[in-house]
Amino acid sequence: MSERARLTDMMKGQKGIVLSVKGRGAYGKRIRDMGVVPGAHVLVEGEAPLGDPIEIKVMGYNLTLRRSEAENIIVELEP
Amino acid sequence: MTELLSSFDIPGLTIALAGNPNSGKTTVFNELTGAHQHVGNYPGVTVEKKSGFLRRDGETFEVVDLPGTYSLTAYSQEELVARSFLVDERPDVVIDVVDASNLERNLNLAVQLMEMGVPLVIALNMVDTARGRGLVIDEKALSDVLGVPVVPTVGSKGEGIDLLIETAVSVARGVGSWKPADISYGREMDEALVDLHAAVVEEKLSGDRYEPRWLAIKLLEQDEDLTAMVARSSASSRALGIVRKVAHHVEVTLDDTPENLISDYRFAFASSVVKSCLARPREDRRNLSDRIDAVLTHRLGGPVFLFVVLWFVYRFTFTASEWPVLGLDMLFGWAHRAVESAMPAGLLRSLVVSGVIDGVGGVLSFVPLIMFMFFFTAILEDSGYMARMAFIMDRVLRVFGMHGNSMLALIVSGGIAGGCAVPGIMATRTLRDPRERIVTILVAPLLNCGAKLPIYLLLTAAFFPAYRGEIMLLLTLIAWLFVALAAMLIRSTILRGKPSPFVMELPPYRIPTVKGLFIHMWERTWEYVKKAGTILLAISILLWALMTFPGLSREQEQRLVDRGATEGELAQERLATSAAGRIGGALEHVTGPLMGFDWRTDVALVGGFAAKEVIVTTMGTAYSLGEVDASGSTQLAGRLQREPGWSGLTAFALMIFTMLYAPCLATVVVIRRETGSVRWAVFSVVFNTLLATLVTTAIVQLGRLVGLGG
Numbered sequence: 001m002s003e004r005a006r007l008t009d010m011m012k013g014q015k016g017i018v019l020s021v022k023g024r025g026a027y028g029k030r031i032r033d034m035g036v037v038p039g040a041h042v043l044v045e046g047e048a049p050l051g052d053p054i055e056i057k058v059m060g061y062n063l064t065l066r067r068s069e070a071e072n073i074i075v076e077l078e079p
Numbered sequence: 080m081t082e083l084l085s086s087f088d089i090p091g092l093t094i095a096l097a098g099n100p101n102s103g104k105t106t107v108f109n110e111l112t113g114a115h116q117h118v119g120n121y122p123g124v125t126v127e128k129k130s131g132f133l134r135r136d137g138e139t140f141e142v143v144d145l146p147g148t149y150s151l152t153a154y155s156q157e158e159l160v161a162r163s164f165l166v167d168e169r170p171d172v173v174i175d176v177v178d179a180s181n182l183e184r185n186l187n188l189a190v191q192l193m194e195m196g197v198p199l200v201i202a203l204n205m206v207d208t209a210r211g212r213g214l215v216i217d218e219k220a221l222s223d224v225l226g227v228p229v230v231p232t233v234g235s236k237g238e239g240i241d242l243l244i245e246t247a248v249s250v251a252r253g254v255g256s257w258k259p260a261d262i263s264y265g266r267e268m269d270e271a272l273v274d275l276h277a278a279v280v281e282e283k284l285s286g287d288r289y290e291p292r293w294l295a296i297k298l299l300e301q302d303e304d305l306t307a308m309v310a311r312s313s314a315s316s317r318a319l320g321i322v323r324k325v326a327h328h329v330e331v332t333l334d335d336t337p338e339n340l341i342s343d344y345r346f347a348f349a350s351s352v353v354k355s356c357l358a359r360p361r362e363d364r365r366n367l368s369d370r371i372d373a374v375l376t377h378r379l380g381g382p383v384f385l386f387v388v389l390w391f392v393y394r395f396t397f398t399a400s401e402w403p404v405l406g407l408d409m410l411f412g413w414a415h416r417a418v419e420s421a422m423p424a425g426l427l428r429s430l431v432v433s434g435v436i437d438g439v440g441g442v443l444s445f446v447p448l449i450m451f452m453f454f455f456t457a458i459l460e461d462s463g464y465m466a467r468m469a470f471i472m473d474r475v476l477r478v479f480g481m482h483g484n485s486m487l488a489l490i491v492s493g494g495i496a497g498g499c500a501v502p503g504i505m506a507t508r509t510l511r512d513p514r515e516r517i518v519t520i521l522v523a524p525l526l527n528c529g530a531k532l533p534i535y536l537l538l539t540a541a542f543f544p545a546y547r548g549e550i551m552l553l554l555t556l557i558a559w560l561f562v563a564l565a566a567m568l569i570r571s572t573i574l575r576g577k578p579s580p581f582v583m584e585l586p587p588y589r590i591p592t593v594k595g596l597f598i599h600m601w602e603r604t605w606e607y608v609k610k611a612g613t614i615l616l617a618i619s620i621l622l623w624a625l626m627t628f629p630g631l632s633r634e635q636e637q638r639l640v641d642r643g644a645t646e647g648e649l650a651q652e653r654l655a656t657s658a659a660g661r662i663g664g665a666l667e668h669v670t671g672p673l674m675g676f677d678w679r680t681d682v683a684l685v686g687g688f689a690a691k692e693v694i695v696t697t698m699g700t701a702y703s704l705g706e707v708d709a710s711g712s713t714q715l716a717g718r719l720q721r722e723p724g725w726s727g728l729t730a731f732a733l734m735i736f737t738m739l740y741a742p743c744l745a746t747v748v749v750i751r752r753e754t755g756s757v758r759w760a761v762f763s764v765v766f767n768t769l770l771a772t773l774v775t776t777a778i779v780q781l782g783r784l785v786g787l788g789g
Contacts, residue, residue, distance in 0.1 A: 024336050026154040027580050032342040033150040034582055035184040039347070045369065049378045050474035053581055059183045062369070062585040064470050066477075069580055 007056070007073040010044045016075035017041055018058075023072045035059040036073060092251045093141045093168065094133070097161060097192060098176035099185050100147035101463075101586040103204045106234035107176050108144045109594055111244070118602045126160045127508075135244060143170065149184070151191045153304035155511065165197055166288055171251035173197045174243065179209035179216055179231070180587075182357060186349035189225070196257035196290045199227045200247045202239070206231045208587075212366060220356035226260075235592045259292040264344040268299065268337060271325040275299055278318035284309050298322050300338040368587035372467070381471050388464070389490045396451040396491075397498075397529070403447035411440030426627070434623035439616060443608075450604045452491055452502035457599040459487070461591035465509065466583060473581055479563045480570025483581065484509045485519040489562065493526035495555070500524040500746045504753055505603065512579030517754055518569050521763055522562045524742035524750075527554055530691035534737050537695055541716035542730040550734075558738055565770065607749075618744050622689045626659040626682075626697075650700050659685050673776040674736065675729045684736070690743050728782040732775045739771035 010016060018040045021031055035058050036042070045055040045062060053066040096111075098104035109116075112131025129144040145164060146157035153159050165173065175192055177185040192199055203218060222229040228246050232239035263269055275295040278284075285291045289305075297305045299322055309316055322337075329337050375384055414436050422428040459465040469483025476485050485507070492503030503523045510516035527535075539550045570576075630653050631639070639649060654660045655678070663682030670676035676684075679701035687694035695715070702718050719725050741764040742750070751760035 021339070024339070026152075027582075028336070028339055029150070029152055029154060029342065030580055030582055032339065032346070033152075033187060034584070035187070035346070037343050037346040039350070045372075046376070048376065048470050048474060049381050052474045053470060055372075055376070055470070055585060057369075059181065061181045061184065061587075062372075063582070064466075064585050065582045066473070066580070069582060 002079060003077045005075055005077055007042070007044075007070040007075050008054070008067050010075065010077070012044050012046050015041065015043045015078040017078065019074045019076050021073050023069075027069065031065070031069065031073070034063055035061075036063070041078075042075060091138050091140060092171040092248065093143065094247055094251070095165065095168075095170035095173045095197075096142060096144045096176060097165075097173055097188065098145075098147060098202075098204075099149055099178060099181075099188060101584055102147070102176045102178040102181075102185060103234045104144065104147055104176040106592060106595055107174075107202060107204060107232065107240070107243075108142065109592075109598055110234055110237050110240045111142050116598065116602065118606060126156050128160075133244065135248075140248070143168075148188065150188060151195075152300075153302050156513075157511075159304060162195075165192075165195060171198065171254070172200060172247045174200050174202050174247055176202045176204050176234075179203045179206045180212055180214055182214075182216065183346075183349050183353045186352055187345060189227075190260070190262065190345050190349055193225070193227065193260035194262065194296055195293050196259035198250050198254040198257070200243070200250050201225070201227055201229045202234075202243050203229050203231045204234050207233050207236075207238075215358055217356045221352065224352050224355050257290055259290045261292070262345070262348055264341045267325075267329075268340055268344070271299060271321065271337075272296065275318055275321050278316075278321055282313060282316055282318060284312065284316065284318060296341065299325065300341055301326065301336070366587070368463075371588050372585070375464070376467055376470060381467075385468055385471055388459075388468075389487075390495065392452075392455045392459070392490075396448065396455060400447035400451050404444055407440065407444050407447070411436055411443070415440075429627060430620070430623065433627075434620040435616070437619070446604060446608060448499055449502045449505070449607055450600055452499075452506070453600045453603045454596060456487065456502075456506055457596045458591055460509070461589065461595060461599075463586045463588045466585050469581075469583065470585060477578055477581075479566040480515070480574075480578070481519055481522075481566055482510055482512065482515040482579065483583075484511075485515065488519050488523055489526065492523035493528040493531075494559070498526065499528045499530075500526070500742060501607075501749050504746065504749050505607070507753065514570070514574045514576050515579055517759060518566050518574050520750055520753060521569060521759070521766070522566045524746050524763065524767065525561050525565060525739055526558045527738060528691065530743065531737055533692055533695045534687075535734055537716055538719075538730040538734055541719045542725075542727045554734060554738065557735065561739060561770070561774075565766075618748070619689060622659075622686070622744075624658075625662075626654065626657050626686060628658055630657055647700075651702070654682060654697070654700050673772065674732050674779050675724065676733065676736075677724055680733060684740065687737065688741055688744060690745065691737065694737060726787070728779060728787045732779045732782075735778060736771045736775040739767055739774060741765075741768045741771075 004019065005016070007016075018036055018038050020038060021028065021036055023031065040058050043057040045057050047054045048064075051067075053064045054070055055062055055064045056070075057063075094111075096104055096108050098107075108129065108131070111133050115133075116129060116131040118127060118129050126146055131142050131144075133140045133142050143164065145161040148155070148158045148161050151158050151162045153162075164170075173192060175189050177189060189199070189201060201221075203216065203221070206216070209216065216231075218229045218231055228250060230239055230243045230246050232243055234240075264272070272292075272295055275298060276292055279291045279295050279298070285294045294305065295318070298309065298318055301322060306319070306322075309319060326337055329335055329340060333340070374380055415432055418432050418436060419428065422431065456465075459468070465484075465487065468486055471483070472486040473483030476482060487509070488503045488506040490498065490503075491506050492498050492500040500523050503526075504520050507516050507519045507523070510519060535551065535554060539547050543550050631649075635652075635656075636649070639652060644652070655664070660678070660682050662685055663678040663680075666681040666685075667676070667678040670681055679698060682701055683694045683697035686697035699715050702715060719730075741747070747760050747764060750763050751757055754760070
């Protein structure tokens with residue numbers, strides 16, 4: 001099995017598949033409604049000039065979220 | 080528009096427009112309704128309600144533009160509003176505007192609409208962009224697998240709109256009852272839903288408002304709004320019992336919630352739909368938008384570009400509106416003089432001239448500013464750059480309890496000296512979290528708007544003539560400092576709460592449509608004129624009365640004239656004996672010892688509550704110089720220099736006080752309107768005035784302690 005990581009630990013340009021999204025209620029739901037669900041392919045696009053928030057590509061569009069929120073997303077890294 | 084139409088047309092069908100933000104929904108709405116739009120609010124909330132009329136073959140249809148949402152939960156006002164509208168108003172047909180290049184995520188909402196059972200038509204929008212990105216969607220397959228008609232459209236070019244209308248009308252005519260779609264959420268949830276559905280029907284929980292299957296899904300998701308509704312009607316509901324049991328089981332076995340499971344399955348369904356109708360190339364290819372972003376959100380280039388854009392917006396708004404503002408000023412100046420010469424001197428003339436004409440002029444002089452500001456805001460929003468501004472600034476603003484989206488509002492309000500809090504506060508509409516929005520609204524008036532500049536210029540000319548530039552820069556920095564401090568204070572006390580999640584789409588860059596920009600600008604401007612105008616006029620008349628009554632009696636006036644008083648001295652005496660003058664006199668007991676302000680400054684500050692420009696003009700009257708124009712007369716500056724009570728310290732204190740104290744009336748009215756509560760408007764007046772008094776007192780007392788001023 002390949003390597004797991006938190007979304008925040010991924011480097012710019014790295015790809016992965018979402019394994020799980022922790023977090024409940026408004027936050028957990030919101031992040032899912034934006035397409036970050038288990039099985040979704042993600043690509044880290046970069047980060048804001050001050051290092052936070054980060055930007056990812058998911059389901060073919062660009063999404064930004066704070067590091068504190070991205071921490072709860074566990075990803076299986078693509079080689 | 081509404082009233083006009085309804086007098087001879089009774090709308091036949093209601094068409095609701097749903098869709099994700101950035102799906103081009105507004106463009107489709109504009110295409111459907113043209114200029115026949117009506118903007119209002121949904122009852123009880125600040126969510127904007129837009130509706131319009133569509134005429135076709137002699138029939139009129141009402142089109143309601145629901146708020147753009149990604150989902151239909153109870154977590155956000157917009158989603159709740161959209162969902163309540165569908166449930167309560169039962170539109171005849173719902174058009175879901177779907178972004179063709181972002182099908183999977185957009186279908187999440189479509190699936191939820193299908194779960195509700197609404198009669199649905201999908202507008203597969205911006206198919207041209209999708210095709211350009213190599214995404215070819217088989218509409219027929221999509222329509223077959225969903226069981227919903229699909230019409231490809233390009234909203235910005237009006238393509239496919241006719242077919243969309245035709246399809247929507249025929250769907251609306253064809254439906255009998257609503258048919259909630261039966262989607263699988265995995266074995267466990269499906270089994271629970273069968274029981275739950277039965278319980279909902281048995282306990283008659285859904286009434287005639289809800290479809291039982293949909294209510295069952297929402298209860299299983301532990302939707303706050305609907306769970307509370309059911310709990311109110313029967314606390315020992317069997318349905319709620321089932322939900323508790325399932326939720327507990329999911330918690331123990333999967334460490335998750337039914338809501339999350341259902342979401343994941345919904346997306347799995349959407350993915351399978353997409354697979355069946357889309358030959359998808361690998362989507363990791365960097366598109367044009369990504370390449371633009373590589374520059375515009377660059378570590379160094381990004382912030383530089385951001386400030387250039389802000390500077391340009393701000394400069395251009397104030398430069399472009401200079402002539403129209405001047406024109407309006409001249410028009411009202413002319414009306415002022417015309418009425419003055421046409422009417423006999425007396426109270427009525429004073430009321431018409433100072434109360435009504437100057438009051439209406441005060442309201443209207445903001446209009447060109449607001450128009451340009453909304454025009455640029457619309458460009459920033461529609462092009463997709465607004466989202467990048469928030470992305471870049473979020474880290475900084477979060478420290479102070481604000482949000483990336485607060486940036487524009489603060490800049491417009493006077494973050495670069497010379498803005499205006501009225502359009503600034505209206506620009507906070509892009510903030511979704513109510514606490515972050517209110518704190519931004521509350522701190523925005525602390526910045527240096529254009530109306531505060533005349534008093535700064537006057538006092539700098541009188542007391543710090545060698546340091547004009549430095550003083551302006553210092554005042555700008557001080558204003559930002561207080562914005563940050565006040566925001567932190569407010570967010571850690573009365574508006575305490577976690578920062579709202581910053582999970583935001585960065586939409587692809589797009590060229591805004593001209594039609595969209597103008598509709599946007601026009602409707603916002605008109606709204607301001609209509610609502611703020613009426614209240615402001617009333618208050619400006621009230622202030623006129625305060626500064627006029629009781630005034631001098633005929634004998635007192637005659638006595639002064641006999642003593643050879645000049646017109647200026649008369650005006651000073653009239654002001655001193657008015658209610659406002661007496662308030663100033665009373666305030667002197669407090670402001671004198673604390674801040675070194677005498678009654679003349681106080682009455683000017685009371686007048687400045689109407690509009691900050693009035694401070695200079697009122698001081699002119701109070702120092703019996705007759706008419707002083709707002710640009711700060713050198714005569715008044717000279718007079719202040721010679722006044723024994725005045726020193727550099729007093730001047731600096733007055734500048735800081737002017738910066739921080741109660742926002743002007745126009746702003747207070749807008750705060751009331753935008754927060755939907757008088758409470759926040761009152762809070763803003765009290766809080767800012769207290770802050771100003773505290774800070775100014777500290778400056779003066781410390782200054783005196785170290786031997787400044789005299």
